[in-house]
Amino acid sequence: MAVGPDIWPEMHIIDGVRIGVAQGGIKRAGRDDVTLFEICEGARVAGVFTQNAFCAEPVKIAKQHLAKQNVRYLLINSGNANACTGKLGNAAAMKTCNALAGLTQVDASSVIPFSTGVIGELLPADKIINVLPQAIESLDADNWTRAGRSIMTTDTRPKGASCEVNLGDKVVKITGISKGAGMINPNMATMLAYIATDADVDQALLNKLAKRAANLSFNRITIDGDTSTNDACMVIATGKAGNATLVDEASPEAETFAFALIDVYQQLAQQIVRDGEGATKFISVHVRGGATHQECVDVAYAIAHSPLIKTAMFASDPNWGRIICAIGYAGVPNLDVDGVKVWLDETLIVEDGGRAASYTEEQGQAVVSKAEFAINVDLGRGDFEDVIWTSDLSHEYIRINAEYRS
Amino acid sequence: MAVGPDIWPEMHIIDGVRIGVAQGGIKRAGRDDVTLFEICEGARVAGVFTQNAFCAEPVKIAKQHLAKQNVRYLLINSGNANACTGKLGNAAAMKTCNALAGLTQVDASSVIPFSTGVIGELLPADKIINVLPQAIESLDADNWTRAGRSIMTTDTRPKGASCEVNLGDKVVKITGISKGAGMINPNMATMLAYIATDADVDQALLNKLAKRAANLSFNRITIDGDTSTNDACMVIATGKAGNATLVDEASPEAETFAFALIDVYQQLAQQIVRDGEGATKFISVHVRGGATHQECVDVAYAIAHSPLIKTAMFASDPNWGRIICAIGYAGVPNLDVDGVKVWLDETLIVEDGGRAASYTEEQGQAVVSKAEFAINVDLGRGDFEDVIWTSDLSHEYIRINAEYRS
Numbered sequence: 001m002a003v004g005p006d007i008w009p010e011m012h013i014i015d016g017v018r019i020g021v022a023q024g025g026i027k028r029a030g031r032d033d034v035t036l037f038e039i040c041e042g043a044r045v046a047g048v049f050t051q052n053a054f055c056a057e058p059v060k061i062a063k064q065h066l067a068k069q070n071v072r073y074l075l076i077n078s079g080n081a082n083a084c085t086g087k088l089g090n091a092a093a094m095k096t097c098n099a100l101a102g103l104t105q106v107d108a109s110s111v112i113p114f115s116t117g118v119i120g121e122l123l124p125a126d127k128i129i130n131v132l133p134q135a136i137e138s139l140d141a142d143n144w145t146r147a148g149r150s151i152m153t154t155d156t157r158p159k160g161a162s163c164e165v166n167l168g169d170k171v172v173k174i175t176g177i178s179k180g181a182g183m184i185n186p187n188m189a190t191m192l193a194y195i196a197t198d199a200d201v202d203q204a205l206l207n208k209l210a211k212r213a214a215n216l217s218f219n220r221i222t223i224d225g226d227t228s229t230n231d232a233c234m235v236i237a238t239g240k241a242g243n244a245t246l247v248d249e250a251s252p253e254a255e256t257f258a259f260a261l262i263d264v265y266q267q268l269a270q271q272i273v274r275d276g277e278g279a280t281k282f283i284s285v286h287v288r289g290g291a292t293h294q295e296c297v298d299v300a301y302a303i304a305h306s307p308l309i310k311t312a313m314f315a316s317d318p319n320w321g322r323i324i325c326a327i328g329y330a331g332v333p334n335l336d337v338d339g340v341k342v343w344l345d346e347t348l349i350v351e352d353g354g355r356a357a358s359y360t361e362e363q364g365q366a367v368v369s370k371a372e373f374a375i376n377v378d379l380g381r382g383d384f385e386d387v388i389w390t391s392d393l394s395h396e397y398i399r400i401n402a403e404y405r406s
Numbered sequence: 407m408a409v410g411p412d413i414w415p416e417m418h419i420i421d422g423v424r425i426g427v428a429q430g431g432i433k434r435a436g437r438d439d440v441t442l443f444e445i446c447e448g449a450r451v452a453g454v455f456t457q458n459a460f461c462a463e464p465v466k467i468a469k470q471h472l473a474k475q476n477v478r479y480l481l482i483n484s485g486n487a488n489a490c491t492g493k494l495g496n497a498a499a500m501k502t503c504n505a506l507a508g509l510t511q512v513d514a515s516s517v518i519p520f521s522t523g524v525i526g527e528l529l530p531a532d533k534i535i536n537v538l539p540q541a542i543e544s545l546d547a548d549n550w551t552r553a554g555r556s557i558m559t560t561d562t563r564p565k566g567a568s569c570e571v572n573l574g575d576k577v578v579k580i581t582g583i584s585k586g587a588g589m590i591n592p593n594m595a596t597m598l599a600y601i602a603t604d605a606d607v608d609q610a611l612l613n614k615l616a617k618r619a620a621n622l623s624f625n626r627i628t629i630d631g632d633t634s635t636n637d638a639c640m641v642i643a644t645g646k647a648g649n650a651t652l653v654d655e656a657s658p659e660a661e662t663f664a665f666a667l668i669d670v671y672q673q674l675a676q677q678i679v680r681d682g683e684g685a686t687k688f689i690s691v692h693v694r695g696g697a698t699h700q701e702c703v704d705v706a707y708a709i710a711h712s713p714l715i716k717t718a719m720f721a722s723d724p725n726w727g728r729i730i731c732a733i734g735y736a737g738v739p740n741l742d743v744d745g746v747k748v749w750l751d752e753t754l755i756v757e758d759g760g761r762a763a764s765y766t767e768e769q770g771q772a773v774v775s776k777a778e779f780a781i782n783v784d785l786g787r788g789d790f791e792d793v794i795w796t797s798d799l800s801h802e803y804i805r806i807n808a809e810y811r812s
Contacts (some may be wrong), residue, residue, distance in 0.1 A: 053741040054734030054759070084730055084760040119727025120761050229731055307713065311804055321525025324490055325635055328460030335459040353460070354490040355526050398717055398801050 002156050003274040003282040003371050003391065011144035012162045012173040014196040016040035016238025019143035021150045022131035026079030026117070026124060032150035034128055036100075036135040037074035037194060040238050044203045045071040045112075046210035047234040056083035056230040057090040057123075058113040061097065065109045069203065072110040074194065074234060075100055075128075078151050078179070081190075082115040082123035083229040092123040099129040103136060116179065116192055116230055117153050148177040151192055155179050155275055161267035165260040167253045170243040172199040174260055178218075178268035180231075180275075190228035191218060193268050199257055200239035202247040209249075209258055210235045217265035220388045221273045222304045235261070273389045278396030281313050282372040288385035289378040295332045296379070296386040302330035303375060310393035318364025320349045323375060332379065339380030345373050408562050409680040409688040409777050409797065417550040418568045418579040420602040422446035422644025425549035427556045428537035432485030432523070432530060438556035440534055442506075442541040443480035443600060446644050450609045451477040451518075452616035453640040462489035462636040463496040463529075464519040467503065471515045475609065478516040480600065480640060481506055481534075484557050484585070487596075488521040488529035489635040498529040505535040509542060522585065522598055522636055523559050554583040557598055561585050561681055567673035571666040573659045576649040578605040580666055584624075584674035586637075586681075596634030597624060599674050605663055606645035608653040615655075615664055616641045623671035626794045627679045628710045641667070679795045684802030687719050688778040694791035695784040701738045702785070702792040708736035709781060716799035724770025726755040729781060738785065745786030751779050 020036040027033040039045065047066055049059050065071065075096060082089045097111040115123060148158030162175040176195030201209070214233045239245070246254045274282050285303050290296035303309055306326045312319035323342055328335070342350035344367040349359050367373045426442040433439040445451065453472055455465050471477065481502060488495045503517040521529060554564030568581040582601030607615070620639045645651070652660045680688050691709050696702035709715055712732045718725035729748055734741070748756035750773040755765050773779045 052731060052734035053738065054730050054743050081727075084727060084756070086758060086760040089760070119731065229727075229734060307799075307803070314804070321487075321490060321635075324460050325458060325525065328458035328635060332459065337460050350490070352492060354492040354495070393713075393804065395801055395804050397713070398720070398799065398804060 003279050006157050008145065008158070009160055009162050011160055012164060012175050013141045014173055014175050014238060015141070015198045015240035016043055017196045017236060018139040018141050019147045020135035020137070020139040021143060021146045022135040022138065024077065024127040024131045026077055026127055032146065033078045034131050034135050035076040035147050035150040036139065037236070038139050039072055039074070039236055040240070041072070043071070043236055043238040044201060044206050045234060045236050046203070046206040047232055048211055048214045050229060050231040052229045054084060054229050056081055056115060057085055058082050058093045058115045059230060059232065060090065061093050062112045062114065062232060065112045068109045070107065070110050071112055072106045073100055073104065074112050074114065076114040076151055076192065077123070077128050078153050079117040080115055080121055080123050081117045081119045081230045083119040085120065085122050088122055092125040095125040096123070096128045100132055103132055114192055114230070114232055116151065116190060119229060144175055144177060151177065151179040153179065154277060157275060159268055159271035159275065161264045161271070163260055163264060165256060167199065167241070167243045167257060170241050172197060172241040172243055172257070174264045176264050176268050178272055180272040191231045191233070191272060193218065193233040193265070194236070195234070195261070195264055195268070196236040196238065197261070198238050198241040200241060200243050200245045201237040201257070202245055205246055205249055205254065206235065206237050209261055212258070213262045213265040216262050217269035221269045222301065222388060222390050270389055273391050276391035278394040278399070279391035280371070280394055281392040283313060283390050283392065284374040284387055285390060286374055286385070286387045287377045287379065289380045289382060290384040291379070291382035293384045293386060295330070296384050299327055299330040299332060299377060299379065300386055300388045302326040303377070304388055304390035307393055310390070313368060314392040314394045316365065316369045318344055318349065318361065318368045320355060320364065324350055327377060335379070336381065341378040341380065343376040344368060345376070409685050412563050414551065414564070415566055415568050417566055418570060418581050419547045420579055420581050420644060421547070421604045421646035422449055423602045423642060424545040424547050425553045426541035426543070426545040427549060427552045428541040428544065430483065430533040430537045432483055432533055438552065439484045440537050440541050441482040441553050441556040442545065443642070444545050445478055445480070445642055446646070447478070449477070449642055449644040450607060450612050451475070451640060451642050452609070452612040453638055454616055454620045456635060456637040458635045460490060460635050462487055462521060463491055464488050464499045464521045465636060465638065466496065467499050468518045468520065468638060471518045474515045476513065476516050477518055478512045479506055479510065480518050480520065482520040482557055482598065483529070483534050484559050485523040486521055486527055486529050487523045487525045487636045489525040491526065491528050494528055498531040501531040502529070502534045506538055509538055520598060520636070520638055522557065522596060525635060550581055550583060557583065557585040559585065560683060563681060565674055565677035565681065567670045567677070569666055569670060571662060573605065573647070573649045573663060576647050578603055578647040578649055578663070580670045582670050582674050584678055586678040597637045597639070597678060599624065599639040599671070600642070601640070601667070601670055601674070602642040602644065603667070604644050604647040606647065606649050606651045607643040607663070608651055611652055611655055611660065612641065612643050615667055618664070619668045619671040622668050623675035627675045628707065628794060628796050676795055679797050682797035684800040684805070685797035686777070686800055687798040689719060689796050689798065690780040690793055691796060692780055692791070692793040693783045693785065695786045695788060696790040697785070697788035699790045699792060701736070702790050705733055705736040705738060705783060705785065706792055706794045708732040709783070710794055710796035713799055716796070719774055720798040720800045722771065722775045724750055724755065724767065724774045726761060726770065730756055733783060741785070742787065747784040747786065749782040750774060751782070
């Protein structure tokens with residue numbers, strides 16, 4: 001069950017990146033679960049990681065290895081998160097890095113490990129190491145689609161986005177995959193994303209863009225309000241397109257590139273919401289008119305986190321009472337409720353502290369019966385705004401999370 | 407569906423309070439939905455109200471009338487919340503106050519109105535007014551049980567608590583009822599409670615105790631994280647017991663009384679959690695060892711609000727990974743995860759950043775298979791602690807909230 005058509009885009013090959021995939025037997029037998037990104041020398045890599053205090057062992061290692069800025073391989077396993085596994089978990093993750101480094105003749109710190117799956121069980125390092133030769137053998141620049149499936153856990157479909165963009169007289173490509181279904185929240189919940197471009201981007205700028213794009217995408221989605229221990233979003237810039245190195249964020253080329261990159265990030269993030277556990281609706285919550293940016297975010301999350309609203313949306317019930325209730329408890333200081341307006345798409349449902357005079361239940365029903373719609377709020381007290389994306393709360397969510405051990 | 411046995415306590419009569427009940431036809435036909443508390447002259451009344459910015463019209467009136475400290479009647483209807491109904495809703499609520507005032511020869515400001523039920527529909531004032539004579543005729547000191555049912559909405563059973571306590575050579579009584587099932591959160595979510603005592607309590611002390619007791623009970627429960635527009639918790643002290651007026655909060659008599667009052671409040675609050683929409687478990691979340699009180703509260707709510715944890719508890723799955731995940735994202739600054747310990751009841755499940763060495767899945771399973779248990783957390787960094795009570799998240803919750811228009 002996922003919202004919207006399952007359209008797989010043309011995934012442009014990124015010169016300088018090859019991808020290998022293998023079956024380690026960590027997930028069910030016969031499923032790809034080990035994924036390997038091989039990155040050319042001289043490429044630049046940046047990333048953002050989970051803010052959870054209990055970050056998983058591979059995340060600790062990933063941060064250390066990334067800091068050395070000599071990344072040649074990303075080694076990803078699905079089926080086991082290697083989280084809350086302590087020193088043994090750390091050693092297991094390092095063992096896989098060392099094994100790959102030995103096979104490919106690089107330093108172990110050039111390998112960044114990622115894990116996603118069950119928390120609290122030790123990583124079966126040998127299962128990964130056993131299939132590294134197969135993963136290496138399968139390295140291919142055109143393996144994005146298979147990789148998109150290999151990193152899945154409770155996802156019902158792979159997530160990919162790709163585009164081309166003109167930078168001066170060069171065409172650069174951006175391609176990415178992501179995974180994640182439940183436990184999706186800001187600060188990089190059980191979510192992995194790998195984006196690569198052949199653009200030449202200065203390291204400092206890439207670091208900035210990695211944060212900015214993640215903030216406008218993966219940190220703007222929520223399914224159930226939980227944040228996980230393992231999340232990471234990596235971006236690789238190989239420089240193979242031969243464009244003039246992007247250095248200044250304010251330059252027209254860098255702006256063009258940034259918009260394209262953010263678009264890819266947002267597509268990948270929104271696909272995660274569309275595939276939210278048990279999701280039947282894709283809902284944009286857009287709050288404007290805030291006196292501060294934070295109060296827009298607070299109101300948007302109050303709406304997006306409310307189980308009562310999410311359940312009403314599942315039932316295609318335009319329950320505006322629950323929406324204004326959430327706005328009311330979002331903690332906006334001295335909110336004048338008479339100045340608040342709420343729309344479902346373009347249908348005004350709330351004004352002057354209550355139901356809009358022009359509103360009819362049929363209008364609201366028509367909007368929330370759709371698979372995709374927006375809850376638009378105007379707080380009427382300033383110029384700030386923000387948007388987040390979320391899903392509804394269904395029987396299926398309960399079924400999945402009562403049965404699956406994450 | 408509710409957690410624990412449905413035991414209705416002996417409800418002590420409170421001298422100075424009579425209760426009337428009638429069927430106004432606001433809920434389904436044949437159901438009591440209008441409830442009237444008649445309070446003797448000279449009684450003192452205090453209360454706390456919802457913090458929601460969109461508070462309902464009766465709440466606005468209730469605050470104004472309470473401030474005049476001449477309360478003689480509480481007029482409660484279930485089935486319609488009269489929330490987000492603007493000036494018309496305000497006029498409708500005042501119309502019921504005026505009608506009752508006319509029938510009983512008191513000032514309209516001596517009547518405090520309360521409403522609970524559907525949001526956004528105008529209060530059918532005439533339905534209430536039509537049955538006021540019946541409600542008055544039924545006034546009886548021994549009507550607590552019927553009133554407990556009359557104020558219900560999605561509740562599956564009434565909630566009551568009652569006790570006697572010795573103050574010097576006098577015995578004073580405390581009796582209360584509450585209602586609320588979903589939308590339960592701190593700051594008085596769709597929850598009503600009426601507690602009465604025959605103790606003689608000074609107004610200033612009663613105001614203090616009303617806040618303190620609500621804070622330690624109704625503000626320490628959560629079912630789905632939503633807070634509503636209508637909630638109120640009122641306490642009436644008639645003074646008929648003839649004890650020496652309680653004035654000083656630090657006096658032994660006042661302390662004895664306060665503990666008894668808080669106990670009644672907590673029983674009423676916990677019964678709301680036990681009757682949480684779709685609840686199959688009653689869970690105490692106890693966080694100690696915090697460097698501040700706030701971080702204990704933050705961690706407790708992160709756990710109690712996590713749909714992933716609540717769903718796991720519904721499935722009787724001792725999913726400690728989800729618990730530490732919630733602790734990790736609760737926002738405790740510089741949390742040393744190696745110092746955190748977690749127990750299910752007395753079973754240690756997490757230490758040193760991961761699963762406790764002594765822990766077996768069978769032990770955890772045995773605890774969470776029970777209908778009532780505790781999640782105990784020690785943050786290991788200070789002396790503060792807090793406890794909140796919550797329920798699990800079940801299929802039934804989705805069913806109720808997808809079907810019921812609140």
